[in-house]
Amino acid sequence: MDLSSDFYENRKLENLVENQTSYTLNNAALHIFETHEQAERVLLQFDKPVLASMIRGKKIMHLRDLQSFNFLPGESLILPSNEMMCIDFPEAHMNNPTRCLAMAISEDKISKVLEHMNEYMPKADEAEWSLMDYNFHFTNDIGIYQILQRLIFLFTEDHPSKDLFVDNMLEELIIRILQTNSRKIYTNESFKLSxxxxxxxxxxxxxxxxxxPLSVKSLSKKACMSESNFYRVFKNELGISPTDFINNERIKLAVSLLQNPDKSIKEIYQECGFESRSYFNRVFKRRKKIAPGDYQSRLNVRV
Structure with missing residues (x-):
């Protein structure tokens, strides 16, 4: 993510560790933290739910009930209100500062979005949307990345309507994060929940x-739902269509199988359920930005 020119023109560098620049609107506050020297066990806490997202550098996060982990650019973390963070900055330097944004969102705003989701985007089996109350660490997808980039611009620009603009972006951000969380839960705990x-x-x-072969028609029958309702509920909860989810899982399997240099591309795409090599190539390249044959060749060269 890039910080706007307005940020650099108006921020004041007063502290070398977690120098804070803040922008406050009706339903959210954006804080940009910069650290210009190595530090350990720095404590930070917010009284509202927070989305933290790395912009540059590396942090080591120490949170309750979790093993310490590296926090890197392109990753985000959802924290409940009053969660104490303990942070190390192993690589921060005057010429290479660590930068992170923290978006504190009002609980009233979150509640309104959840009410809207429960009314217009109902889950299966009458379950309700709710904000996760634990630390959720994830890699930003392209949708979340673009929203965060846009929010940085909106918070830092001088526009009379930016409260309204930010409110609309926050709604989409909350929905996408909850769908990302659902996707992770279903993927990691599907057997236990099934x-x-x-x-x-x-x-x-x-x-x-x-x-x-897997189709929306056959899956909806197994779920005892109409095709249209199954497709809608699946996409509402997971933020992705059933077909895209299937292809994502098949590509994950393909990546694993491509580690074996003795497997042919034909064997791999058939084991993954793709009907043709051309479709497999197209889907793989769209997600991995490289053809499967080239991917396998690169792995063999490294070995």
Whole structure:
């Protein structure tokens, strides 16, 4: 992510560790933190739920109930209100500062978005959307990345309507984060949840049958839902269509199989359930920015 020219023109560098530049609007506050020297065990806490997202450099995060982990550019972290963070800055330098944004969002704003989602984007099995109350660490997808980039611009520009602009972007951000969280839960815990959750059952079925033909029609029947309702609920909860989810899982499997230099591309795409090599190549290249044959060749060269 890039910081706007307005930020650099107006910020004051007063502290070498976690120098804070803040912008406050009706329903959210954006804080940009910069650290220009190595430091350890720096404490930070917010009284509202916070989205933290790395811009530059590296932090080591120490949070309750979690093992310490590296926090890197392109990654975000959702923190509940009053969560104490303990942070190390192993690489910060005057000429190479660590930068991170923290977006504190009012709980009233979050509640209104959740009400809207529960009314217009209902989950399967009458479950309700709610804000996760634990630390959720994830890699930004392109949608979340673009929203964060836009929010940096909106907060730092001088525009009379920026409260309205930011409010609209916050709604999309909250929805996308909750869908990302659902996707992670269903992917990581599908087997455990599958006995009493229809979407978890479907996710587990997909992952166990990637080599077989999978269609929205057949999956909706297994979920005991109409095709249209199944497609809508699946996309509302996971933020992705069933077909895209299936292809993502097949590409994950393909990446694993490509580690084996003795497997042919034909064997791999058939084991992953793709009907043709051309479609496999197209989907793989769209997601990995490289053809599967070239990917396998690069792995063999490294070995």
């Amino acid at each position: 006995s009493n959750n229809r979407l978890a059952f479907i996710v587990e079925y997909i992952r166990s049958n990637l080599q077989n």
